[in-house]
Amino acid sequence: MGLIMAKLFQSWWVGKKYKIIVVGLDNAGKTTILYNYMTKDQVETKPTIGSNVEELTYRNLDFVIWDIGGQESLRKSWSTYYVQTDVVIVVIDSSDTTRLPIMKEQLHNMLQHEDLARSHILVLANKQDLSGSLNPAEVSLQLDLQILRNRKWQINGCCAVKGEGLPEALEWIANNI
Numbered sequence: 001m002g003l004i005m006a007k008l009f010q011s012w013w014v015g016k017k018y019k020i021i022v023v024g025l026d027n028a029g030k031t032t033i034l035y036n037y038m039t040k041d042q043v044e045t046k047p048t049i050g051s052n053v054e055e056l057t058y059r060n061l062d063f064v065i066w067d068i069g070g071q072e073s074l075r076k077s078w079s080t081y082y083v084q085t086d087v088v089i090v091v092i093d094s095s096d097t098t099r100l101p102i103m104k105e106q107l108h109n110m111l112q113h114e115d116l117a118r119s120h121i122l123v124l125a126n127k128q129d130l131s132g133s134l135n136p137a138e139v140s141l142q143l144d145l146q147i148l149r150n151r152k153w154q155i156n157g158c159c160a161v162k163g164e165g166l167p168e169a170l171e172w173i174a175n176n177i
């Protein structure tokens, strides 16, 4: 019986796909990040209407990654993507300091949702190449990340157009999932 259960568990686990949702305001760099993971090339992006979804295998882990549109009109529908999310990647345009309070409110509101109660949070402070960008510690303070409790979270700096910081982000996910 134990052996049968172990085999059943193994076959279920082998097929497991971890769900990642990528959220952030429009123009933060979500689509650039997603396609950097898929192609490792810089891509021309267009504003995301609705969502983009891609599958990625890394270190024998299978991920389904949803890039969710960040325009104001689309933010209300973010919660429809939350169910069974393992990791939320929050992409921040670190040079867009005037909109950080909007993202802070959006982030803390979304984390109240019961479907995200067990999700890990990875914040990517993107556009570190632009002068005037806040560094990850400054973004963390602006977003009040220190108040996050009872969940794993991390903030990393990155520059999506150059791919810098993105391998480390994926590594954190693989190590912590």
Ligand code: G3D
Pocket: 024, 025, 026, 027, 028, 029, 030, 031, 032, 033, 044, 045, 046, 047, 048, 070, 091, 126, 127, 128, 129, 130, 158, 159, 160, 161, 162
């Ligand atoms: P979104 O999916 O979050 O809406 P996009 O954002 O991926 O469409 O990116 C929005 C714009 O920011 C794009 O420029 C993209 O090239 C740029 N961008 C993304 N990441 C970085 C980065 O790390 N540094 C810099 N300097 N720019 C970045 P365009 O001009 O195509 O609108």
